[in-house]
Amino acid sequence: MKKVKIILLILILLIPLYLSGGMELTIARVQYDGGGDWYNDTSVIPNLCDEINSRTLIKASSEQAIVSLKNNSIFNYPFLYLTGHGNISFSEEEITNLQNYLEKGGFLYIDDDYGLDEYIRRELAKVFPEKELQELPATFPLFECYYTFSNGLPKIHKHDGKRPQAFGIFDDYGRLTVLYTYETNISDGWASPEVHKDPPHIREQSFKMGINIVYYVLTH
Numbered sequence: 361m362k363k364v365k366i367i368l369l370i371l372i373l374l375i376p377l378y379l380s381g382g383m384e385l386t387i388a389r390v391q392y393d394g395g396g397d398w399y400n401d402t403s404v405i406p407n408l409c410d411e412i413n414s415r416t417l418i419k420a421s422s423e424q425a426i427v428s429l430k431n432n433s434i435f436n437y438p439f440l441y442l443t444g445h446g447n448i449s450f451s452e453e454e455i456t457n458l459q460n461y462l463e464k465g466g467f468l469y470i471d472d473d474y475g476l477d478e479y480i481r482r483e484l485a486k487v488f489p490e491k492e493l494q495e496l497p498a499t500f501p502l503f504e505c506y507y508t509f510s511n512g513l514p515k516i517h518k519h520d521g522k523r524p525q526a527f528g529i530f531d532d533y534g535r536l537t538v539l540y541t542y543e544t545n546i547s548d549g550w551a552s553p554e555v556h557k558d559p560p561h562i563r564e565q566s567f568k569m570g571i572n573i574v575y576y577v578l579t580h
Contacts, residue, residue: 383419384419384420384421385409385412385418385419385420385421385438385439385574385578386420386421386423386424386425386437387405387408387409387420387421387424387425387437387439387440387441387574388424388425388426388427388434388436388437388439388440388441389405389424389425389426389427389440389441389442389443390427390428390429390434390440390441390442390468391426391427391428392428392429392442392444392448392449392450392454393448393449393450393451394446394447394448394449394479395446395447396444396445396446396447396448396475396476396479397444397445397446397473398442398443398444398448400443400444400445400473401443401473401547401548401550401551401555402424403550403551403552403555404443404547404548404550404551405424405441405550406422406423406424407550407551407552407567408420408547408550408567408570408571408574409421409422410422411550411567411570411571412570412571412574415571416506416571416575418574418575418578420574424441425437427440428454429450429453429454429457429458429461430451430453430454430457431457432457434457434458434461434466435461435464435466437466438465438466438467438577438578439467439469439574439577440461440466440467440468440469441468441469441471441547442468442469442470442471442480443470443471443472443473443476443547444473444475444476445473445474445475445476446475446476446479447479448476448479448480448483449479449483450483450486450487455486455487458487459487459488462487462531462537462538463531463537466537467536467537467538467539467577468537468538468539469538469539469541469573469577470538470539470540470541471540471541471545471546471547472540472541472542472543472545473545473547473548474517474519474545477542480540481493484529484538484540488529488538491529491530492529493527493528493529493538493540494527494528494529494530495525495526495527496512496513496526496527496528497512498510498511498512500512500526500528501576501580502526502536502539502572502573502576503572505572505575505576505579506568506571506572506575506576507568507569507571507572509568509569509572512524512526513525513526513541513544513546513569514544514546514565514566514569515543515544516544516545516546516548516549516558516562516565516566517544517545517548517549517556519543519544519545520543522543523543524541524542524543524544525541525542525543525544526539526540526541526542527539527540527541527542528540535580536576536577536580539573546566546569546570546573547566547570548566549562549563549565549566549567549570550563550566550567550570
């Protein structure tokens with residue numbers, strides 16, 4: 361545990377280097393059990409990172425890492441990404457490890473790829489038995505930290521035709537530790553054009569929102 365604390369302290373101290381391009385940010389995709397397709401759309405992280413590199417001073421690796429919540433490799437990455445369509449199940453070991461990671465400065469972004477909602481809410485309730493997902497208003501700083509989204513979270517995919525929603529879980533100091541986007545599927549817009557055939561203006565919205573998420577995490 362002492363080693364984990366040292367690693368996280370180093371990550372916090374090096375955040376200014378990520379922002380100046382002096383260090384390379386690697387986004388880690390979470391591999392999980394339960395049957396959901398955690399691995400889908402392999403192009404999303406590389407494409408997002410290419411846009412980060414071309415539009416900001418942040419230097420991001422075009423190669424995603426694959427991590428399991430079952431081991432301490434997650435502590436090597438300040439940003440975890442989780443998505444899928446179906447069931448997800450966290451073991452007690454994974455719950456404890458994720459709690460420690462988030463409490464000590466880590467961040468988890470969850471994007472519902474359609475069909476994940478009921479399962480991820482159930483699992484998050486196990487990770488945070490005393491906290492609830494809070495909907496983020498359009499005035500939340502996430503929506504204006506780099507690009508401005510006056511109406512809040514953009515709508516990328518139709519899904520059930522409901523309005524897009526962004527939810528957060530905050531630690532005791534007010535830091536956003538978990539971001540969950542629902543009824544929009546922001547990361548599908550990062551996929552290569554031929555995958556979902558999203559029009560350019562939709563992909564542009566998704567990339568801008570993705571950059572906001574990364575930028576917000578590194579500056580807060």
